[in-house]
Amino acid sequence: MAVHPTAVVDPTAVLDADVEVGPWCVVGPNVVLGQGVRLVSHVVIQQDTTVGAGTIIHPFAVIGGDPQHNGYKGERVRLEIGSNNVIREHCTFNRGTLQGAGVTVVGSNSLFMTGAHVGHDCVVGDQVVMANNATLGGHARIGDKVFLGGLCAVHQNGRVGQGAIIGGLAAVTRDVIPYGSAWGNHARLRGLNLIGLKRKGYGKDQVRRLLAAYRELFEGEGEFAGRVDGVAERYADLPEIVEIIAFIRDGGRRPLCLPNAE
Structure with a gap:
């Protein structure tokens, strides 16, 4: 364990082996x-926060800060x-609220670029990338392997499904399906995240079937609920469509x- 002489560590904090506090x-x-x-340097981990093994936090990040919520009155809430x-640098992750689950949860193996913000009571999956100044409002839920472009913002209580990609500057006021591609202000669904699917190992024939299912779902005739049922039946062998x-x-x-x- 290496704690720099200028660092301040509360006596109730627990530091595991090989921790570096700059x-x-x-x-x-x-x-x-x-x-x-x-902790490289000038990092603040305010309170009631657990940080998993091997995580690196760069200067001027504020982690485990109070939730930015008018109803917060100092209750004991957490960040994991x-x-x-x-x-x-300059990332801000807030703890949860009693109005939510009481905890904000961030997964593993993710990259949060400069200025990224994770609001209170959010749930963020694994292998997520939040580019510079991407912002999550409170209670947002982000699936695994999501890419959030620079300066985009996800509305509080919004959901972004696994494997989706959100373009830079997007204002995401609606839920984005798994493997979807959305951008714009306000963000619109523009198709599937084809690059992500190809990286997952999908061949041309598989991608064609996924695109066919997507078109039936969002561009087909009839009521949307009926199209959902039809696609669910016809493409039940495709895990992504099932999801x-x-x-x-x-x-x-x-x-x-x-x-x-709109």
Whole structure:
């Protein structure tokens, strides 16, 4: 364990083996830093936060700050961060609220570029990339392997499904399906994340079937509910389509992002 002489570590904090706390860092009460966590310098971990093994946090990040919520009155709430994340300069991750789950949860193996913000009660999956100044409103839910472009913002209570990509500057006021591609202000659904699907190992024939299912779902004739049922039946062998259908049927507090959404 290496703690710089200028750092301030609360006596209730728990630091595992090989933790590095650099110059001018502040580690507050009830903070737990897993094995090999590195705070480069000038990092504030305010309180009631767990940081998983191997995570690196860069200067001027404020992690575990109070929720930005008018109803917060100082209650004991938490932030939980997984392992092997890279959190760059000026990122802000807030703790949860009693109005939500009481905890903000961030997964593992993700990259949070400069200025990224994770609001109170958010749930962020694994292998997520949030580019510079991407912002999550409170209670947002982000699936695994999502890419959020620079300066985009996801509305509070919004959902972005696994494998989706959000373009830079997008104002995401509606839920984005798994493997979807959305951008614009307000964001519209523009198709599927084809690059992500190809990286997943899908061949041309598989991609064609996914695109066919997408077109039937969002460009077909008849009521949307009927198209959902039809696609669910005809493409039940495609896990991605099954996941998209489940996402739609599960619903959320925000409307669904559609190709013609305003």
